[in-house]
Amino acid sequence: MFYSEVEIGQKAKGRVGIMFTFLGAIKPHSIRRIKIVNMQSYFYLGFIVILLFSASNSHPEFINFITEAEPTNFLDGFSIQELEEQQNTDVQCAQSPEFCPAAIYRSYDGSCNNLKNPTWGASQTPYGRLLPPKYGDGISSAALAKSGNELPWPRSISLLLYPEVKIEDPKFTLAAMQFGQIIAHDMSLIAEPNTATQCCTQDGQPLQANQLPAGCFPILLPEGDPQRQVTNTKCLNFGRTLTTRDLNCPSASGATDQVTIITHFLDLSNVYGSNAQVNQMLREFNRGRLRVAQRNHREWPPQANNVSQSCPFARSTTEACYMAGDVRVNQNPQLAVLQIIFLREHNRLAQILSELNPHWDDETIFQEARKINIAMYQHITYYEWLPIFIGVTNSYNNKIIFESKGGFVNDYNPKVNPATLNEHATSTSRFYHSLIVGFLDLLSKQRQVLGNIRLSDWFNRPTVVESGDNFDQLTRGMITQPESKANQFVDKEVTQHLFRPPGQPFGRDLKAADVARNRDHGLSSYNDYRVLCGLPKAHSFDDFLDTIPKENVEKLTLLYEDPDDVDLTVGSSLEKIVPGTLAGPVNLCIFTEQFYRSRAGDRYFYENGSPNTGAGFTLDQLNEIRKVTMARLLCDNGHNLAKLQPFIFLRISFSNQLTSCDNIPSVNLLHWKEEKLGTSNADHFF
Ligand code: HEM
Ligand SMILES: [Ca+2]
Numbered sequence: 103m104f105y106s107e108v109e110i111g112q113k114a115k116g117r118v119g120i121m122f123t124f125l126g127a128i129k130p131h132s133i134r135r136i137k138i139v140n141m142q143s144y145f146y147l148g149f150i151v152i153l154l155f156s157a158s159n160s161h162p163e164f165i166n167f168i169t170e171a172e173p174t175n176f177l178d179g180f181s182i183q184e185l186e187e188q189q190n191t192d193v194q195c196a197q198s199p200e201f202c203p204a205a206i207y208r209s210y211d212g213s214c215n216n217l218k219n220p221t222w223g224a225s226q227t228p229y230g231r232l233l234p235p236k237y238g239d240g241i242s243s244a245a246l247a248k249s250g251n252e253l254p255w256p257r258s259i260s261l262l263l264y265p266e267v268k269i270e271d272p273k274f275t276l277a278a279m280q281f282g283q284i285i286a287h288d289m290s291l292i293a294e295p296n297t298a299t300q301c302c303t304q305d306g307q308p309l310q311a312n313q314l315p316a317g318c319f320p321i322l323l324p325e326g327d328p329q330r331q332v333t334n335t336k337c338l339n340f341g342r343t344l345t346t347r348d349l350n351c352p353s354a355s356g357a358t359d360q361v362t363i364i365t366h367f368l369d370l371s372n373v374y375g376s377n378a379q380v381n382q383m384l385r386e387f388n389r390g391r392l393r394v395a396q397r398n399h400r401e402w403p404p405q406a407n408n409v410s411q412s413c414p415f416a417r418s419t420t421e422a423c424y425m426a427g428d429v430r431v432n433q434n435p436q437l438a439v440l441q442i443i444f445l446r447e448h449n450r451l452a453q454i455l456s457e458l459n460p461h462w463d464d465e466t467i468f469q470e471a472r473k474i475n476i477a478m479y480q481h482i483t484y485y486e487w488l489p490i491f492i493g494v495t496n497s498y499n500n501k502i503i504f505e506s507k508g509g510f511v512n513d514y515n516p517k518v519n520p521a522t523l524n525e526h527a528t529s530t531s532r533f534y535h536s537l538i539v540g541f542l543d544l545l546s547k548q549r550q551v552l553g554n555i556r557l558s559d560w561f562n563r564p565t566v567v568e569s570g571d572n573f574d575q576l577t578r579g580m581i582t583q584p585e586s587k588a589n590q591f592v593d594k595e596v597t598q599h600l601f602r603p604p605g606q607p608f609g610r611d612l613k614a615a616d617v618a619r620n621r622d623h624g625l626s627s628y629n630d631y632r633v634l635c636g637l638p639k640a641h642s643f644d645d646f647l648d649t650i651p652k653e654n655v656e657k658l659t660l661l662y663e664d665p666d667d668v669d670l671t672v673g674s675s676l677e678k679i680v681p682g683t684l685a686g687p688v689n690l691c692i693f694t695e696q697f698y699r700s701r702a703g704d705r706y707f708y709e710n711g712s713p714n715t716g717a718g719f720t721l722d723q724l725n726e727i728r729k730v731t732m733a734r735l736l737c738d739n740g741h742n743l744a745k746l747q748p749f750i751f752l753r754i755s756f757s758n759q760l761t762s763c764d765n766i767p768s769v770n771l772l773h774w775k776e777e778k779l780g781t782s783n784a785d786h787f788f
Pocket of ligand 1: 531534612
């Protein structure tokens with residue numbers, strides 16, 4: 103194993119190693135099975151400290167300061183008229199199919215993965231929840247806590263708690279961050295109303311940005327695609343802001359809840375689309391290929407249909423602006439690089455499969471290439487990426503990964519709902535916004551820094567990855583440059599300059615958006631999740647000292663009136679990291695639960711052994727898939743990377759040295775030659 107051994111957890115018995123060892127006390131734990139042994143680092147925090155600051159004294163000036171510092175461009179480069187024109191879709195709740203065919207391949211929308219509950223994990227269905235929602239006012243996400251106290255403004259929280267302090271991660275590269283965003287974009291895309299025109303005057307006219315009342319923040323603007331504007335019910339909302347609660351669907355429990363537009367499964371829906379219509383737009387219908395645009399003898403994603411929406415800062419409509427399975431493909435250059443890698447990998451697989459099996463039709467080649475691509479991606483996600491974030495031992499103990507010794511892992515459990523947890527998508531996963539680095543290095547083959555690009559110059563402008571040798575140079579930067587440490591500090595490129603329009607000094611604040619989303623989704627408080635995760639309930643701010651360092655507990659007392667008011671996303675982002683992971687205790691608990699559900703609830707998970715039904719791989723094929731690494735995918739689909747380290751999420755080191763692509767293991771596709779399969783997969787496909 104190439105990771106240093108994680109110091110959390112001991113061999114828990116089965117999936118129910120549910121004890122949380124904490125400051126010597128052992129607490130039974132209602133949901134999750136995390137056992138933290140090495141908590142010595144918290145021991146010194148185990149006494150009560152008298153707080154130094156009084157919230158009532160400092161609060162008013164603090165808010166004034168925030169108001170003045172707020173960047174004023176609420177509309178993010180869009181005019182109200184343009185935004186209104188984009189409001190053309192209503193969120194639709196997924197309909198349960200009348201029957202599920204015995205398909206050997208995944209559906210595009212994720213339906214019929216679970217045969218008893220065919221909508222589980224499907225696109226346009228609600229998130230899962232570990233705890234029921236708590237909304238401040240019982241109707242909307244107004245910033246009122248359970249106790250009736252006013253909650254601090256998201257922007258004030260961001261300025262006080264998430265400043266930029268540059269600390270490099272000693273072990274992991276920017277690729278670990280970037281792959282994380284790919285996973286996030288495979289699991290969740292909130293269906294949201296267009297907030298820009300939601301706040302109305304009494305006679306139903308939209309308020310201008312400078313007329314917005316307190317508590318009515320249009321900070322959650324579209325990322326440049328019509329799918330993010332989901333409502334045409336505007337100006338019905340005098341007195342409150344439309345929220346994602348206005349766009350909801352019945353959940354498994356019968357209640358209504360927020361909806362995610364994309365499939366919950368780790369199924370590369372960001373490459374293949376989350377419904378059949380999008381998938382159709384992306385396919386060439388020729389030898390199993392996905393559509394591409396050829397430029398400079400390379401394959402790039404096809405051009406977006408509406409460049410001014412998808413890439414609002416593009417200089418012309420002919421500037422490269424991509425269409426992919428996920429609308430966020432253009433959001434930042436390295437995200438686009440990874441999307442391109444998986445797109446090209448599909449076409450590379452399709453080419454080889456069609457040569458091996460010349461009698462296969464377009465559909466069979468397409469589905470087999472898709473199945474292999476998803477399997478390789480799931481393998482990289484679970485065995486190469488996830489242990490970095492939730493720890494190696496923790497992953498084994500909780501049956502997230504297995505010592506399979508060359509066999510299948512038959513852990514599919516139809517009772518496990520694979521839905522992305524609202525807590526994961528809206529809080530835990532977003533904690534990793536702290537890994538972002540604001541300037542991306544361009545590196546030569548010798549790993550010399552040739553220059554760098556500023557993130558906020560290139561949001562939603564992927565053209566930068568196509569010029570000169572940038573594709574390889576950016577890729578080398580991504581796998582060489584350290585990511586920022588997982589902590590509370592966040593790069594200014596996303597807290598001051600997110601989606602900065604050309605020529606403007608400021609943009610939006612991602613961490614303020616994260617806090618606003620937490621409330622919009624009515625996530626229960628940090629304190630509630632402490633209890634769920636086996637930590638003691640905090641009765642005073644000092645009770646947070648077991649997980650949150652003193653200086654941050656002090657800041658919390660400046661912001662909040664009551665420990666029960668502390669937002670989940672805020673409390674969990676301040677926790678001390680559990681050694682061997684990149685998460686504090688509550689984030690670790692949510693993260694671990696999420697990735698248990700994402701695999702055990704996925705009937706098509708690549709390690710499941712169901713070769714007789716045609717849905718799974720043969721053992722030979724599975725063991726080939728297990729050879730893949732992210733390094734291999736970069737070697738095969740970059741331009742001429744030549745050398746890279748075998749484990750690209752880890753920094754180059756003595757045990758992870760630059761290696762020729764010739765010596766990076768690869769998947770032998772001969773195992774997919776038809777005679778080995780016995781029957782034609784085409785016969786099984788519906
Ligand atoms: C340069 C890198 C990144 C940028 C610029 C970025 C930016 C954003 C933006 C603008 C949003 C939407 C905010 C909102 O309106 O609610 C968002 C959401 C989100 N981000 Fe990031 N992000 C980055 C990296 C990451 C990483 C590394 C992760 C996790 C490992 C992540 C996880 C998420 C998740 C889960 C959401 C919620 C998605 C949804 O449910 O719609 N992001 N991010
Ligand atoms: Ca998905």
